[in-house]
Amino acid sequence: xxxxxxxxxxxxxxxxxxxxxxxxxxxxxxxxxxxxxxxxxxxxxxxxxxxxxxxxxxxxxxxxxxxxxxxxxxxxxxxxxxxxxxxxxxxxxxxxxxxxxxxxxxxxxxxxxxxxxxxxxxxxxxxxxxxxxxxxxxxxxxxxxxxxxxxxxxxxxxxxxxxxxxxxxxxxxxxxxxxxxxxxxxxxxxxxxxxxxxxxxxxxxxxxxxxxxxxxxxxxxxxxxxxxxxxxxxxxxxxxxxxxxxxxxxxxxxxxxxxxxxxxxxxxxxxxxxxxxxxxxxxxxxxxxxxxxxxxxxxxxxxxxxxxxxxxxxxxxxxxxxxxxxxxxxxxxxxxxxxxxxxxxxxxxxxxxxxxxxxxxxxxxxxxxxxxxxxxxxxxxxxxxxxxxxxxxxxxxxxxxxxxxxxxxxxxxxxxxxxxxxxxxxxxxxxxxxxxxxxxxxxxxxxxxxxxxxxxxxxxxxxxxxxxxxxxxxxxxxxxxxxxxxx
Amino acid sequence: xxxxxxxxxxxxxxxxxxxxxxxxxxxxxxxxxxxxxxxxxxxxxxxxxxxxxxxxxxxxxxxxxxxxxxxxxxxxxxxxxxxxxxxxxxxxxx
Numbered sequence: 001x002x003x004x005x006x007x008x009x010x011x012x013x014x015x016x017x018x019x020x021x022x023x024x025x026x027x028x029x030x031x032x033x034x035x036x037x038x039x040x041x042x043x044x045x046x047x048x049x050x051x052x053x054x055x056x057x058x059x060x061x062x063x064x065x066x067x068x069x070x071x072x073x074x075x076x077x078x079x080x081x082x083x084x085x086x087x088x089x090x091x092x093x094x095x096x097x098x099x100x101x102x103x104x105x106x107x108x109x110x111x112x113x114x115x116x117x118x119x120x121x122x123x124x125x126x127x128x129x130x131x132x133x134x135x136x137x138x139x140x141x142x143x144x145x146x147x148x149x150x151x152x153x154x155x156x157x158x159x160x161x162x163x164x165x166x167x168x169x170x171x172x173x174x175x176x177x178x179x180x181x182x183x184x185x186x187x188x189x190x191x192x193x194x195x196x197x198x199x200x201x202x203x204x205x206x207x208x209x210x211x212x213x214x215x216x217x218x219x220x221x222x223x224x225x226x227x228x229x230x231x232x233x234x235x236x237x238x239x240x241x242x243x244x245x246x247x248x249x250x251x252x253x254x255x256x257x258x259x260x261x262x263x264x265x266x267x268x269x270x271x272x273x274x275x276x277x278x279x280x281x282x283x284x285x286x287x288x289x290x291x292x293x294x295x296x297x298x299x300x301x302x303x304x305x306x307x308x309x310x311x312x313x314x315x316x317x318x319x320x321x322x323x324x325x326x327x328x329x330x331x332x333x334x335x336x337x338x339x340x341x342x343x344x345x346x347x348x349x350x351x352x353x354x355x356x357x358x359x360x361x362x363x364x365x366x367x368x369x370x371x372x373x374x375x376x377x378x379x380x381x382x383x384x385x386x387x388x389x390x391x392x393x394x395x396x397x398x399x400x401x402x403x404x405x406x407x408x409x410x411x412x413x414x415x416x417x418x419x420x421x422x423x424x425x426x427x428x429x430x431x432x433x434x435x436x437x438x439x440x441x442x443x444x445x446x447x448x449x450x451x452x453x454x455x456x457x458x459x460x461x462x463x464x465x466x467x468x469x470x471x472x473x474x475x476x477x478x479x480x481x482x483x484x485x486x487x
Numbered sequence: 488x489x490x491x492x493x494x495x496x497x498x499x500x501x502x503x504x505x506x507x508x509x510x511x512x513x514x515x516x517x518x519x520x521x522x523x524x525x526x527x528x529x530x531x532x533x534x535x536x537x538x539x540x541x542x543x544x545x546x547x548x549x550x551x552x553x554x555x556x557x558x559x560x561x562x563x564x565x566x567x568x569x570x571x572x573x574x575x576x577x578x579x580x581x
Contacts, residue, residue: 060500067504 020096028127028319032108034096036119041088048083081115093123103128106325126319131375133383134313141305141440145298148290156286161264167257173220174256178203180218181254188233188245198254211237211247218251226252299437306436310376311369318371326367327360334363374429381432388427396423493520493528498564506566512575516565518544525565536570 018040023031046068053071054064061070072080089110097104105128114120167179174180180201186194203215217229230248237243266278276282338348349356381387388396397414400423414423497503498513506513516525522540529537543566547559569575 060498060503062501065501070499070504 018092018096018099020099022100025127028129028317029321030102030125030127032093032096032100032102032123032125033113034092034121034123036088036092036121038118040092041084041119044084044088044091045080047087048080052080052083078115085112085115085119088119089121092119092121093125096123097125105129105319106322109321124321126321126325129319129322129371129375130317131372131379132315133376133379134310134315136310136313136380136436137439139306139309139313139436139440141302141309143298143302143305146294148287148294152290153283153286156290157264157283160282161261164262165259166262168260170256170258171223172256173222174203174218174253175258176203176215176219177259179257179259181257182218182251183254184249184251186247186249188242188247191241193242193247194249211242214249217249218253221251221253223253223256226250302437302440303433306440307373307376307433309440310380310436311372314372314376314379316372316375318368323364323367323371326371327363330363330366330370331360377429377432377436378425380436381428384432384435386428386431386435388424388431392427393420393424396427488517488520488524490524490528490531493517493524494532507574510569510571510573512567512569514565514567516542516563518561518563520563520565522565525567529567533575535573535575538568538570540568541566 018037019035021033021035023033049068049071050064052075053066056066056071056075057063058066058070058074066074089112093108093110094104097108102125104125106126108126109124111122112119113122170178180203181198182201183197184194184199185192185196201215201218203218211231211233213231217227217231221227228248228250230246233242233245233247235244264279276285335345338345343351349359354362397420400414414420493516495515495517498515500513503513512529514525514529520528522542525540525542526537529535529540542563544561544563547561549556549558
């Protein structure tokens with residue numbers, strides 16, 4: 001290996017030395033030029049021989065019994081070396097990473113530069129991403145909760161009564177919205193396209209079947225009466241055999257039924273939910289539900305906005321390899337999700353009209369967003385010194401277990417240290433989000449000072465632009481401005 | 488017998504590999520070669536000293552191919568014991 005300034009030292013790795021040269025660091029990725037000691041290669045060749053011997057049939061030997069040189073001459077030394085590299089590369093790269101005191105955030109990208117006589121590997125190591133939190137104390141969102149109006153409540157009540165509506169026979173001509181029973185024949189160009197006896201039909205003006213305008217034509221027919229009429233079918237009608245033609249109808253109405261909404265009584269309301277005994281109860285319950293939903297929606301949208309804003313204000317250094325890795329992860333998740341519906345990736349692409357490249361690009365974008373958001377949360381937790389307590393972690397694990405208990409899929413074991421850590425990480429991020437929300441919704445002194453700064457600055461700029469001599473006056477104006485902004 | 492015609496091929500099997508550890512090498516040899524021929528050939532070709540030669544013949548199996556029955560050729564193998572400490576680089580170029 002050619003010596004470089006910052007390089008050329010070897011460190012003990014067990015009994016084996018690795019010669020590692022670190023290249024430049026770009027985009028949070030660094031290249032390690034690794035020269036693997038022949039002893040380490042030999043060790044892996046030995047293992048490779050055992051693996052190959054076990055699967056290759058060498059005449060004269062039982063499987064796995066052929067000695068090294070026989071196998072070598074049988075399959076070729078190169079083949080054995082390839083096999084050895086398979087286990088050698090990960091071992092050497094991870095050892096080299098450790099030796100250099102680095103930390104890889106994803107699987108390094110490796111290329112073998114030279115095989116014989118020395119194995120030389122170039123590994124591109126994605127380093128953990130770095131995020132610098134922007135100034136976050138001044139993030140403010142004063143989104144108000146959406147008030148639940150009486151109309152919304154009434155609408156829900158209306159829907160409830162509609163669901164309990166009944167149809168009653170009436171003896172009067174058809175009106176829009178009635179449910180009728182009729183015998184009908186429809187022809188177009190001497191072709192019968194509809195022939196129904198005692199069919200039920202909802203004469204709603206919005207009903208586009210069998211052709212638009214049909215329901216309107218029914219209005220006014222009395223039960224037992226017949227009527228013939230013709231309708232011009234529009235050119236763009238979905239049934240090609242009718243489009244643009246004149247449809248002739250012969251209809252005999254058998255009966256007319258009218259929709260009758262039940263009266264909203266305590267009787268009706270009972271049994272809709274626990275604790276609901278009167279109509280008033282129902283209204284209160286509906287209002288509560290709507291309010292809860294609004295609060296939830298507000299919180300979610302705020303969370304989204306706050307984290308986005310945090311991301312916006314922070315700077316990141318991400319390694320492309322890591323992003324790619326994340327994107328692959330996302331794509332795999334998508335594929336699994338699709339597989340559950342028996343859809344292959346190709347079918348999905350065809351259906352959504354996306355190209356494979358677009359899909360990958362999307363995944364990369366999502367990956368970047370995901371990584372950034374997570375990073376920001378972690379950083380925030382760090383700078384605010386948020387750590388979940390043991391008790392909190394225990395409680396979370398318990399609730400997770402309870403959640404999974406009802407399902408028959410595999411139980412996740414949270415008892416291992418690793419699982420515990422990941423639960424703790426999730427909790428930490430959740431705490432960070434909570435904290436961010438808290439910050440964004442406080443109306444404290446920092447908020448004032450932040451507003452003050454911003455306002456006075458703006459004010460000054462305006463003044464300076466208008467008349468630079470007036471700057472003294474502008475200074476004295478400031479308190480008023482601040483007070484105004486506080487109100 | 489002509490010395491160049493004696494040795495045909497090394498026998499590379501699990502058993503022969505084990506024998507090598509005791510300084511014994513197994514070859515396929517010409518059916519007509521005598522132990523003396525074999526010893527001379529080995530000494531000449533590999534530049535070693537032969538302590539002893541054991542031989543064995545294997546009879547070719549009868550095979551049927553379609554309607555035809557024919558006999559696979561007989562072969563002769565020789566197990567050559569070298570003087571202690573000597574060895575043959577059997578697999579070089581094999």
